Amino acid sequence: MTVQTAPPVGTIAPIPAAPGRGPRKPRNPDSISRTFFRKPSVMFYGTILILMVLASLIGPLLTGDPFSTSHPRFQPPSLEFPLGTDNLGRDYLARVLNGGRVSLLVGFSVAALCVTVALIVGGLAGFYGGVLDIVLVKVSEFFQVIPGLVLALVAAALLGANITIIVIILAVTMWPGVARIVRAEAMRIAQLGYVESQRAAGFSGLRILWSDVVPNALPPVLVATTMTVARAILAESGLSFLGIGDANQPSWGALLNQAQPYIATAWWLPLFPGLCIFIVVLAINMLGDALNDALNPSIGKVK
């Protein structure tokens, strides 16, 4: 991964180089999809991710009631209870699968909301500049200064803690990061020759934005989106671990919270929910990395 860029004097960007980022070469979308989906890591982690998602969606329909306390308590994993039972005698497999629903739902919703807002605000700011741009930069700075988790905790504590609010809060803390990437891309593309000629031809700014800027900004935005999903899942589980979450629909983090008193006695209780978080986040991060490599090709380039 050799990148032949030298920073121009006076414009040292303090933003660390993202892994694999280099001079952008226009690539055929078909060849990208082909190389991407054939990579072994993509096939492996993609499958894992799909399995986890399916398990969370369909699993709860197949297993028992996660709230029923009729089973014997503190059963270690067995054939009858693949993930054991918890302190109240509930089937842990059912609880974990339902928890997956919540965790994944929140993760993907946050990312979707985040990216939508980021595309709009970042795209407009980067393309048009001006006041909107300055505002975006300042807002970005604000969210960098106050750590997201802290802000989310305070907001959740004050405003209540159902799923919708948590999704909104997390999206609010995460969108400036993605918006910055969108803005940088929009600024770069807005300077390209063919955009100028479109403007000269009379196309409206919004139309150019929609038909040309956004599609070309997609590669880094896609990568950022996958990373956002991973971060959102981690953030939500952190919040629910600390007790901020919907009590009626415990996510994986909430399960971990409830398992805390039992780490010495019932090892399966803290193990499985966390393991699920790890597997899903790992799969998403690996896919994101593979996506990054596919979209930013950088083999040993020779001068």
Place this chain on the structure above:
Amino acid sequence: MTTATPTVPDERVAADAGGPGGSSGPLLRVSDLAVSLPTGPRRDIQAVRSVSLQVDRGERIGIVGESGSGKSVTGRAIAGLLPPNPRVRVAGSIRIDAQEMIGAPAKAWERIRSHAVGMIFQDPLTFLNPVMKIGSQVRESIHPDRRSGRNAGKDPAVLEVLELAGLTDVAALAQRFPHELSGGMRQRVLIAIAIAKRPDLIIADEPTTALDATVQRHVLATLDETVSRMDTSLILISHDLAVVASMTDRIYVMYGGRVVESGATGDVLKNPRHLYTQSLLRSVRSLTDEHTPLWSIPPELRREIDALVGRPDDKEADSDS
């Protein structure tokens, strides 16, 4: 491809079966050099197909060609500065002072580069370490025995070399960083770095391309002067015929990874024999001569030249050559 055991570089052993040079043999002899470079996950390109050239002591040669002709790659191969990518393949023979360098271990190359061969690169901004002072960067090039003092800024050897390269106020300059200097000054620093090791051969790869026209002339003059003064051999690589014409004794014209014509500079430029050289000169003349309309090599002519040179379709990777 021959692999001789490396000789100790301090003994300038006379070359055996040498070329038509003087009694001590050519300083550099390149035979049938071929270099293949990776350009994609599974693609390679033959940047250099077959190049043979020779440089005697004190001689100045030029390598001219358009971009893609392989001239830069040739220069780098001679200095052993091709990318360390394992997919890069080099074949043929490069003999520096009768020592075969292809296949030589890294230590042998290091010794050659620290004593015998210096290189001047194209873009002085990116080729200087931005966080290191000028003085320190020059000092690294000087043999440890000839350094004195602890501070590069006060080392007379460093200051001397900077002055030789045409710089002024060198004591202050040595304390500065590359971004504080102008383009011409930076290029002179690169010259200083190259001559600091008192090399036998300097390879200059497009040394003035990144500079303004007026600065170009000054820097070239400096290069000319220092090379003469130190009696160093010079390989000047450029696409600019004018630059090469004024500074070299002999010239090699490259196209498509091969040498298509070579000879004394004046001869080649006045009476070009190869179709490509003729076309090249014609297009250059059309630029400078007001009475001639602008002319560049048309596609049919180019195809004819390609056929002459034996240049295959680049999509295949040549496996040997």
Place this chain on the structure above:
Amino acid sequence: MKGVLLHYARILGSSLILLLVVITILFLLLEIAPGDPIQTLVGDVPVSEAMRAQLTQTFGLDRPVWERFAVYVGNVVTGNLGVSFGTNEPVAQLIGERVGNTLALTIPAFIISTAVGILLGSIAARTRRRWLDSALSGTAVGLFSLPNFWLGLMLIMFFSVTLGWLPTQGKAPYGQDGIELQYLILPVITMATMELAFKARVMRSSMIESLGQDFVDTAYSKGLSSQRVLWGHALPNALLPMVTVAGYSLGHMLAGSVLVETVFGWPGIGQLFIGAINRQDTLLVMGIVIVITVMVLIVNVLTDVVYGIVDPRLRARVSRSVRSTA
């Protein structure tokens, strides 16, 4: 010299503005919070009529918003962060007691994650053995995907419960006998892991990029050994982006202390924060957020200073450069 002063004046200025914005937003959040404002202020403690009247008077709850805001800001500036209703102690004192504990975790975690991250990233970047690079990169992604609180739980389960090597619950390591290391080990590892993985990744790509730069060719052309080129030329340049990363990381870890301290029962401001949130001890919450914000702002300024020192190109912006026509 004037350039330097101006630059830092500007940074300090914008930092103060950011702080003000943070306080404002907190205040606004309080305003929109549903429920009885006095109960919100007091939290779980039941409120008697007398207390209600007194609070209304002390905090001027019957006065308009901007007046209350101004009073609060004035208090903050003078160091008075109010009184925690849950414990009846001044907020500033509560925070002051525990900041040291949090720093006792954060600083070693910072040092370890930065040093090891740089080392591993450099090794991964320059090694010719692909398996080593893949292994290190893969491990980095793995560690990066671990929820750190789960890691903490697993570490406790493994090392404390099963193996009995280390204590399960942390406590302030500065007892009468001085620093008790065994309490520090697990929490610091937990805190450092994710940051280490991130830094290793950034360092690796930074080093790869640095090694691909042109000046590395010049260094080789001088006949320098590849060791010297790596450590003397490539590494210093690769470290530049790491300064910013390190700055962000410190702030990130301060926030992460909330999770880590909960897992390990560590008496730092993270734990204080969670307790305050659960009790709805509003003034304490706000006080802690302000303190954390101030710390992050200080780190940002320091990052800028360090960056200016190590990158000579940035020093140029505050001093005149030498130009000549030749």
